[in-house]
Amino acid sequence: MPELPEVETIRRNLADKVTERVIKEVDLLLPRLIKWPSPGEFQAILTGKRITKLGRRGKYLLFYLEDDFVLVVHLRMTGRLYFIQAGVERDKYTRILFTFDNRDTLQYADTRTLGTLYLMKESELWRISGLQHMGPEPLTAEFTEAYFSDRLKKRQGKIKPLLLDQTLVSGLGNIYADESLALAGIHPEKSAAQLTGKECKALYAAVNQVIAEGIADGGTSFRDYRDGNGQRGEHQKHLRVYGRHNEPCCVCGTPISKIVVAGRGTHYCSRCQIK
DNA sequence: AGGTACTCCTGAAGGC
DNA sequence: TGCCTTCAGGAGTACC
Secondary structure, eight states, rough: OOOHHHHHHHHHHHHHHTOOOBBEEEEESSSSEEEEEEEEHHHHHHHOOBEEEEEETTEEEEEGGGGEEEEEOOOOTTTTEEEOOOTOOOOOEEEEEETTTSOOOOEESSSSOOOOOEEGGGGGGGGSSHTTTTTOOOTTTTSOOOHHHHHHOOSSHHHHHHHHHHHTTSSHHHHHHHHHHHHHHOTSSBBBOOOHHHHHHHHHHHHHHHHHHHHTOOOOOHHHHHHHHOOOOOOOOSSSSOBTTTTTTTTHHHHHEEEEEEEEEEEEOTTTSSS
């Protein structure tokens, strides 16, 4: 599942290939993925537009266009974005196809079709509530230890689902949430309010570290994720707990446990991560 | 308001 | 082998 490191890897792959390119044609093979505006308007506005910049906010990719428009893409579970040169066959699951002036294409592929695309003026991005209410990003000046600890202190619920709450900190999904808790040595079901100052500090550092490691490795290809060139990431080789059910903990050798927390598969070491 | 449950979706995997 | 059920999970929504 694409989380911040995967989306950032895709952004870096695609940036040089798509900036300054003009979209000549838009094929909507599955129009219902377009959430705003209508599919017809989406197609009409995009056609002939030049891409000026490729940005990212949390797990959203932002294609800035001329005339102050922005094409927003959220990959959700199985979305993929590929740049494919003219003449090369497209992905079996391509749902939206953007063709550039020399027939090169940008393809939005998605097996489970849960992804979402939007097109609007930059001044109207507030319409996307996920963007509007998004919390600070790891590895930025806005994401401070004081902010993080303050927010955690006020919450009674389990820490794991809080790490998935994009209004608290943006970009973490199930993989990096489990990895952050493992690195910090915190049980996923521990109440956030009961974390000690030392634990808050360790978790803050861990969130930044696992996100930085994920980006450095070009993302985690656990199942569906591929980068903008269709390549797998490397970070699945360095995971501490995610997807390692029954395999030995890399610190103490205890078999990794898998439980369900707030409806999400959750991996942790029962010896290193105490409640 | 914070917390929980349900919904969307389809291929892979597991049970019998 | 084949049919059926379950699972994967981001995020919007409904509801208490």
